[in-house]
Amino acid sequence: MPHSLDYTGPAGDSDDPPVQAGVLLVNLGTPEAPTAKAVRPYLAEFLSDSRVIDYPRWLWWLVLHGVILRVRPSRSAHAYQRIWTPQGSPLRVGSEALTARLREELQRLRPAGPIRVALAMRYGEPSVQHQIEQLQREGVRRLLVLPLYPQYSATSTGSVLDAVADALKSLRWPPELRIVNDYHDDAAHIEALALSIERWWAVHGRGDKLLLSFHGIPERYVRLGDPYQDQCQATARALRERLRLDETQLLVSFQSRVGRERWLQPYTDATVRELAGAGIKTLDVACPGFAVDCLETLEEIAMQNHEFFRAAGGSELRYIPALNDTPAQVESLAKLVLRHTQGWDEFAIESPAGNRPRQEPFTLR
Known part of the structure; x- marks a missing residue:
C-alpha cells in the first residue's frame, strides 16, 4: 500500500510499515502564557543553560534565583x-505553521519512503527529549535535526546539540543522526531573505536605509571561538550583493544584550538612535537571525526600537517580518533537508515507473 507522510501508528503496525525517517525542527521556545507565573519556569530553564550563561554555576545560581527570577x-x-495572539505565542504558532508547510512540501516532492516532520522547543514544550522519544516510538530510524537558527552559536545551535545528545542517552537503540549545523550562507536561504525584502519594498516603498539586526552574544564568546559574528557578517555580505546595496545602505547591528558584560557591537538600540539623530527619517529593519517572528522581533524591534527611533527624531522604523511559513522559506528549508539527507532511501525520488529511487538532488519549484 502507498506510504503516507502522515503515518503516526506505532512501530511494527501490521497494516502499515513503520516510519523510517524523520526531520526534527527545533526553535528556542516560549512560555505557555503571557503571565509571570508561566514565564518564570521558562526563564529558569533558559537562563540555567550553561551554554547561554557560562558563569560559575554556584555564583550564577545565586544571581538567577536571588535576583533575576524575582524581578x-x-x-x-x-x-x-x-x-x-488569540492563537497563543507568535513563536509557537509560527513554528507550528512552518512545520506543517514543510511537511506538505516534502510530501509534494514525493520521496520514496514515509517521513515524519516534527517540532521541538529547546526550552519549554514540546521538549527535544519528548519529541525524539515520540519519533522513536513511531519507528524513526534515521533522524535529521534542523535547528531554526541560520547562524551557528554555542548559545543556540550548540545548546540544541546538547539537548539532542541528552535525549539519545536515554534510548537503548538511538536512530542514525544528522544535524544541520547552520545555513547562514545557503543560496536558497539568502534568496528567500532577499525576495522577502524586495516584496516588502514593492508594497511599502523603500526606506532611507536597511538595518539587519541580529541577536547579540557576549564578545567574550567570540574570542573563545564562537563563529556567530562571522556568520552574521557573511549573511549580511550575501544580502548586500544580492540586493545590490553597499555598506552605507545596508547596516548591521546586534540586539537583546543583557547585563554589564560587553556584547557584540554596534548595539541595535544605539544604532537606531544614532541614525535618527543623523537625519534618517525612514528606517527599514530586518532580522535574518530569526526564522520565525517572536518576542525579539515583534516587541523589541517593531515596538521598543520604533519608539527609540521616533524619540530620537526619526519618523518611522518599519520592521520587515521574518520569513515565517512563507513559500520561499518552506522551499529553502525543504531543499536544505533534501541535501542533508542524500543517501537515505526515504528521501530519494520515487520514479514514475516504480523503479529503484534516484539519489540525485531534488529540484524545487
Whole structure:
C-alpha cells in the first residue's frame, strides 16, 4: 500500500510499515502564557543553560534565583502580553505553521519512503527529549535535526546539540543522526531573505536605509571561538550583493544584550538612535537571525526600537517580518533537508515507473 507522510501508528503496525525517517525542527521556545507565573519556569530553564550563561554555576545560581527570577518574569510577561495572539505565542504558532508547510512540501516532492516532520522547543514544550522519544516510538530510524537558527552559536545551535545528545542517552537503540549545523550562507536561504525584502519594498516603498539586526552574544564568546559574528557578517555580505546595496545602505547591528558584560557591537538600540539623530527619517529593519517572528522581533524591534527611533527624531522604523511559513522559506528549508539527507532511501525520488529511487538532488519549484 502507498506510504503516507502522515503515518503516526506505532512501530511494527501490521497494516502499515513503520516510519523510517524523520526531520526534527527545533526553535528556542516560549512560555505557555503571557503571565509571570508561566514565564518564570521558562526563564529558569533558559537562563540555567550553561551554554547561554557560562558563569560559575554556584555564583550564577545565586544571581538567577536571588535576583533575576524575582524581578524579570513580570517584566517579560508584560512584553509577551504586547504580542500575544488569540492563537497563543507568535513563536509557537509560527513554528507550528512552518512545520506543517514543510511537511506538505516534502510530501509534494514525493520521496520514496514515509517521513515524519516534527517540532521541538529547546526550552519549554514540546521538549527535544519528548519529541525524539515520540519519533522513536513511531519507528524513526534515521533522524535529521534542523535547528531554526541560520547562524551557528554555542548559545543556540550548540545548546540544541546538547539537548539532542541528552535525549539519545536515554534510548537503548538511538536512530542514525544528522544535524544541520547552520545555513547562514545557503543560496536558497539568502534568496528567500532577499525576495522577502524586495516584496516588502514593492508594497511599502523603500526606506532611507536597511538595518539587519541580529541577536547579540557576549564578545567574550567570540574570542573563545564562537563563529556567530562571522556568520552574521557573511549573511549580511550575501544580502548586500544580492540586493545590490553597499555598506552605507545596508547596516548591521546586534540586539537583546543583557547585563554589564560587553556584547557584540554596534548595539541595535544605539544604532537606531544614532541614525535618527543623523537625519534618517525612514528606517527599514530586518532580522535574518530569526526564522520565525517572536518576542525579539515583534516587541523589541517593531515596538521598543520604533519608539527609540521616533524619540530620537526619526519618523518611522518599519520592521520587515521574518520569513515565517512563507513559500520561499518552506522551499529553502525543504531543499536544505533534501541535501542533508542524500543517501537515505526515504528521501530519494520515487520514479514514475516504480523503479529503484534516484539519489540525485531534488529540484524545487
